[in-house]
Structure formats: structure tokens, C-alpha cells
Amino acid sequence: MAAVNLGSSGADRQGADATGTAHRGRKPAPAASAPCAVGAIVPGATPAAQGGPEHVTEPVAYDAILLAGFGGPEGQDDVIPFLRNVTSGRGIPDERLEEVAHHYRHFGGTSPINEQNRQLKAALEAELASRGIDLPVLWGNRNWDPYLNDALAEANAAGHTKLIAIATSAYSSYSSCRQYREDFADALADTDLGDVIRIDKVRQFFDHPGFVAPFVEGVRDGIVRLVAADPALNPVTDVEVLFATHSIPSTDAAKSGPAERGFGEGGAYAAQHRAVAEVVMREAGASDVPWQLVYQSRSGPPSMPWLEPDINDAIAELPAAGRKAVVIVPLGFVSDHMEVLWDLDNEALETAGEHGLAAVRVPTPGTHPAYVAGLVDLVLERVNGTPVAERPAKTELGPWYDVCRPGCCENVRLGFRPALAGIAP
Ligand SMILES: CC1=C(CCC(=O)O)c2cc3nc(cc4[nH]c(cc5[nH]c(cc1n2)c(C)c5CCC(=O)O)c(CCC(=O)O)c4C)C(CCC(=O)O)=C3C
Ligand SMILES: [Fe+2]
Numbered sequence: 001m002a003a004v005n006l007g008s009s010g011a012d013r014q015g016a017d018a019t020g021t022a023h024r025g026r027k028p029a030p031a032a033s034a035p036c037a038v039g040a041i042v043p044g045a046t047p048a049a050q051g052g053p054e055h056v057t058e059p060v061a062y063d064a065i066l067l068a069g070f071g072g073p074e075g076q077d078d079v080i081p082f083l084r085n086v087t088s089g090r091g092i093p094d095e096r097l098e099e100v101a102h103h104y105r106h107f108g109g110t111s112p113i114n115e116q117n118r119q120l121k122a123a124l125e126a127e128l129a130s131r132g133i134d135l136p137v138l139w140g141n142r143n144w145d146p147y148l149n150d151a152l153a154e155a156n157a158a159g160h161t162k163l164i165a166i167a168t169s170a171y172s173s174y175s176s177c178r179q180y181r182e183d184f185a186d187a188l189a190d191t192d193l194g195d196v197i198r199i200d201k202v203r204q205f206f207d208h209p210g211f212v213a214p215f216v217e218g219v220r221d222g223i224v225r226l227v228a229a230d231p232a233l234n235p236v237t238d239v240e241v242l243f244a245t246h247s248i249p250s251t252d253a254a255k256s257g258p259a260e261r262g263f264g265e266g267g268a269y270a271a272q273h274r275a276v277a278e279v280v281m282r283e284a285g286a287s288d289v290p291w292q293l294v295y296q297s298r299s300g301p302p303s304m305p306w307l308e309p310d311i312n313d314a315i316a317e318l319p320a321a322g323r324k325a326v327v328i329v330p331l332g333f334v335s336d337h338m339e340v341l342w343d344l345d346n347e348a349l350e351t352a353g354e355h356g357l358a359a360v361r362v363p364t365p366g367t368h369p370a371y372v373a374g375l376v377d378l379v380l381e382r383v384n385g386t387p388v389a390e391r392p393a394k395t396e397l398g399p400w401y402d403v404c405r406p407g408c409c410e411n412v413r414l415g416f417r418p419a420l421a422g423i424a425p
Pocket of ligand 2: 175246
């Protein structure tokens, strides 16, 4: 998280897992020099993925939804083992992990993220039931209990063989897309279910109306709240909307979408955020209010370029531009988890105060009814094989791919791991 340098040297990465962690559900990444299985058939992948359509428009009789979360600790004793899982393969010593642990320790060692996913699971189940759709929701995390392995064991015990995954992550990048797909492949290998269970994944949903709607409400409401508190504020000259997302290494950003589409600075990752932010401002009736895309939660060595500007630096510059108030929009996040609570509600709001700015933080989608309904719609478009032209997308960039493109969201730092729901490799 913010300002914590967790970078490891290349030498660290060559060894498997220097922390010696006995983690479940994940395997250390192989060294970057591992042979790349170009064109290989990946067990458990959609048969169609091997040939390569961008969208799957044949109906598929999925028998369960796999809700794939990040996972988080739920007590002080979980914190370091959780952080070892997250940083597995990067050889980071426990003393350095303790720096990040500080954020979790502050909240009693518990991240709210698991409870938020329990609530999302319940909300999805209620939405499915209200539409008469008989699809169980299995929940598994990448980094904490219940792990993806547990969810697959549960699927197998119930006789489910065709899973459609929803990852709790809306945009394209290694951390928000491919890492989930690699962990699906790992979990099938770990559980020996690669020949039995197939896992497909819904498209990245950054521009799906269900994901966008809560932010539109939030921005509209945020400006109203600021003006209510200070009626002299003129939103067009005095307020700035900061759309905040997770910073990622610039090398990851450059690889976040198909290279041939030329997304410009920050790759598909930044382009998706910029496009959604524009839609949000327009739909909130705030197109004439100034806004910018900013980044948070950077880690890694200072020598490694990550996407900028940092939200705190951006806030510090606002008074000189004549701004008196700021609306902070966690556009890159689906729930109010630790990165939102600590890096925005704790740090960014404090920075705003230090610079004499009034500030509000907009909610994340969480279990907003539009978001929950949107996720069910994303599953149904795969169940029904909905034609691409009928799939909702609020930006020109989407509807994003059902089947990730070759090399999409590749990680050039941590080495190759096989991934599902994409064209190999
Ligand atoms: C793009 C992105 C998302 C959004 C998409 C998505 O939601 O998936 C996200 C979400 C999250 N990240 C989270 C936590 C952490 N992320 C870390 C590290 C990193 N994240 C990265 C990127 C992202 N992360 C990157 C590039 C790294 C460096 C590692 C590397 O080099 O690849 C570390 C290690 C310490 C550190 O490095 O700061 C922790 C503890 C939590 C859980 C919060 C909770 O517990 O409530 C959540 C939801
Ligand atoms: Fe992260």
C-alpha cells in the first residue's frame, strides 16, 4: 500500500518462495526464464479459447458461478500469512511485510473484504432467485480462506463441471485480470480437477452500466454534499473530482490490453479508467466540473516506474489551481476494502485537510442493486451467448473480450504462469 517499498531484486525472484510460506491455493511463480508454452492447450480452458474468438456467442450450460475474490485477513494472526500469500514468489522478508501489516493491524488485523464478498455472494443469490435462475454461487479467494481450491472442491463434490467466474475486479491489467486467470489454472492443477472442471470468466466490466451507475450517483451526491456544506462553492471553478485507482507498474500498464489497439499512455488500464470517468461526469450532469485520473497504493522500489500522479501529490496542487473542495471517487475498486479505507479515507482525506480543502469520498459499488444486477446480466450474456451488438457497454472500448487476447495482461516482471479464459499463452 501507499509509500511502502516492497520491491524485491531480480535475484530474489529467481528462487521459488524465499519466505518459505506454506500457502494454500497458490504456487510460487516460476523464474522468468521458464519455457513459455506458446500455443499450448491449457487444461480447463474453454475449447473455443484455443481457437480464439473475442466473444463467445454460443450458449453454454454453466452449472455454477465462481465468485473469485482477493481475500483478506480476519484477525491479527492471519495478517503475515496473508501478506506472504499476496507477495508469494517475490521473496519479501517478514520485516518488510510488517510495514504493510501496519494498515491491517490498525483495524484489528481484519480486512473488511471477506465480509463484503459474503454480502456480495448473498446479494447475487437473492438476485438470481428473484429472476428464477438456478445457479449456485461458489466463493473462493486468491489469497485467503476460503481459497479457490476450496471452491473447486465444493464444485466437484456437488458435481458442477462448467463454472463461469466473476472476479471482483473491473479493469484490465495483470493484477486485475490475468493473475485471477493464472490462479484459476493453479487451483485446477492443485486440486487435480483440470480434466473435470472448466472455468470461463465474464468480461472485464469497467464500462458495464451496472458498475458505472453507483459512481454516477456518488459523484452527483458528492458535489451536492460539498455545496450544501458551503453554498458559496461554484462546482465549475472551485471543485475538482479526483478519480482514484490502484497504481500499477508502468510495464504492466503497457501490457494491459491488446498491443495493436494502441491505447496510449498507461495502456488499456489507464484508457479504460479515463473513458469511464468521462461517462461518469457526463451522466452525473457534471461535464463542466474539472476532473483528473490519479493513482494510489503504489508499492515496489522507487526506481521502478509506476503510474502517476499519486493522489496525495495531486491534492497538494489543487489550492494553487484555485480549488476549494475535492470529490474523491474510488473508480478502480468494487468495494470499500482496505485500500479504500486506509489509502483514501485515512491518507487522502488527511492530505485534503492539510491543504485546506473540503473533501468527500464517494462509495464503491459494494452491493448496490444496479451492480449486483449487472453482474448477473454479465453471467447471463455468457449463458445465452448474447450477440456482441446486444451487450451493454458505456464506452467505445467495450464490450471487452470474453476470451483474453494472447499476451493480454501479461506480467513481464514475475515470470510466465499458464492462465485460463484466454488464448494461450
Ligand atoms: C490493480 C490492483 C488492484 C485492483 C484490482 C483488484 O481488486 O483485484 C488491487 C487490489 C487489491 N490489493 C490488495 C492488497 C494488496 N495488494 C498488494 C500489492 C499489489 N497490488 C497491485 C495492484 C492491484 N491490487 C500491485 C501491482 C501490487 C504489487 C505486487 C506486484 O508487484 O505485482 C499487496 C502487497 C503489499 C504491497 O505491495 O502494497 C497487498 C496487501 C487488496 C486487498 C485489500 C484488503 O485486504 O481489503 C485488493 C482488493
Ligand atoms: Fe493490490
